[in-house]
Amino acid sequence: MGALHTLQELDALQDAMNKALDAIRAEIDVHDLPDLSNYATEPHPLDDAHFICPPRLYEARKLALATIGQIRNLIQRPYERVVEQSTAVYETACLDILVKTGILDKLADEEHANGMHALELERAFDIDSVKLMTVLRYLAAQGWLHEPDERVFALTRLALELRQGNNGRKWIMTPGKPTVATSLLDQLTHPDREWRYSRKPDETAFQLGNNTKLTLFEHLKRNPDELTQWASSVQSLGDAYHSAIINDYPWRELQSRSFVDCGGGQGNLSISLAELLPEAQFIVQDLEEVVPIAKANIARRLTDPAKRSRITVEPHNFFEVQPRGGDRIYMLRYILHDWPDHACIKILKNIAQAAGPKAKIIIVEVISVPCTTSAYAQYRGHPVTLDDLRGAKRHQAITPPAYIPENFGACAKMSLALGVHMMGVFNALERSMTEWFDLITRAGLQISRVQGLRGMVSIIECEVARQ
Structure with a gap:
């Protein structure tokens, strides 16, 4: 790490931040977008999961957020960061209070756009205003609320994502993460060495925290209300990057092909592709109990009988040999990160055995x-900069500048946190390119293309390995 002293770090980060913010301002003007404001009472177009972010604007935001993270690490007192981090659990707890008491929905009413006094909230919800103010002011410091006058609190643009019907609301309402998180230490230091090194989905922090021998999926089957909420949160994650998946991969090259959506859930990927590819056929496969849910979703979303007729839903467990063989397109979206390597290899081998050349x-x-x-x-080779993306239509990731981590640091926090969560509930993990290559090769496949997307996910295209 001695090379890190070659440049003055603060100067390099300031330069990166200036370039990122200048690019964001320019892109907002070029694309005639509204000004950004924390205090807006309506979401910005950039907040919409369906908004197709221009490539340069997407990369400028990524660079700005990464730089903010690095500057914070550089200038904040370490002790303060330690205390902040050790009490971070309270942000989740306070957000729960904001949402689950109904206070957020009250503040979201148009009549309260300018905020409500803590005493008004006390009268409306019968919660001690002094205690409530402690919670709300902490959330205001985190950007979820603002305090236009002393003890008056209003929603920020960030908090609008927590309103009814939004994906953020679906995600935060799903319980269980704190329980898993507090059991991670016990998972990693379990006295039974076999458990400690286990890759089994029934030997995780989830079992320890919930005092059960059931896997998460088995637990959810026995608790339908939790299953519904869990499915809603998973769907919210799918929605967050759906537009990037549809727009950043060249699906039209596969026109007229037959697709198999393995573990396709409610069939949302197939529905979108059926609208994009009018000659393609789709088979959505999932477990028996999911089939009626998928059929209902397809009927609701595709009102055109011609489009609907091109999607078939059938029961199939991807741990069994794939029944649909030939030169098809097999899709696995957000499936393999739920499973350890040996299970992923089995899933892929079951497809490879059926797949044509x-x-x-x-x-x-x-x-x-x-x-x-x-x-x-x-x-x-040649670095890719924000200047290279001026007027670009096709997305291309920029090169991390000096002192910005290869994974863009703070921008990778969400995917890395989900990786920790996957470990805690499934003994699974998010994989590096080296790990994906090894896993895919062991399954008898070879990688033909890797496509980065405007989101935290990528597409890895594979084919059966040539003998």
Whole structure:
């Protein structure tokens, strides 16, 4: 790490931040977008999961957020960061109070756009205003609320994502994460060495925290209300990057092909592709209990009988041999990160055994990138800068500049946190490109293309390995 002293770190980060913010301002003007404001009472177009973010604007936001994270690490007192981090659990707890008491919905009413006094909230919810103010002011410091006058609190634009019907609301309402998190230490230091090194989905922090021998999926089957909420949160994660999946991969190259959506859930990926590819046929496969849910969702979303007729739903467990063989397109979206390596290899081998020589296996997953940091731009060949993306229509990731981690640091926090969660509930993990290559090769497949997307996921395109 001696090379990190080659440049003055604060100067390098300031330069990166200036370039990122200048690009964001320019892109907002070029694309005639509204000004950004924390205090807006309506979401910004950039907040919409369906908004197709221009490539340069997407990369400028990524760079700005990564730089903010690095500057914070550079200038904040370490002790303060330690205390902040050790009490971070209270942000989740306070958000729960905001949402689950109904206070957020009250503040979201148009008549309260300018906020409500803590005493008004006390009268409306019978909660001690002094205690409530402690919670709300903490949330205001985190950007979820603002305090236009002393003891008056209003929603920020960020908090609008927590309103009824939004994906953020679906995600935060799903319980269980704190229980799993507090049991992670016991999972990693379990007195039984076999458990400690286990890759089994029934030997995780989830079992320890919930005092059960059931896997998460078995637990959810026995608790339908939790299953519904869990499915809603998973769907919210799918929605967050759905537009990137549809727009950043060249699906039209596969026009007229037959697709198999393995573990396709409610069939949302197939529905979108059926609208994009009018000659393609789709088979959505999932467990028996999911089939009626998928059929109902397809009927609701595709009112055109011609489009609907091109999607078939059938029961299939992907741990069994794939019944649909030939030169099809097999899709696995957010499936493999739920499972340890041996299970993933079995899933892929079951497809490989059925796939023809011209078949494609499309894996939509996170590719975990190392957090290596250098005093130089990290690239092989010519670096890609924000200037290179002026007027670009096709997305291309920029090269991390000096002192920005290869994975863009703070921007990778969400995917890395989900990786920890996957470990805690499934003994699974988010994989690096090296790990994906090893897993895919062991399953008898070979990688033909890797496509980065405007989101935390990528597409890994595979085919049956040539003998």
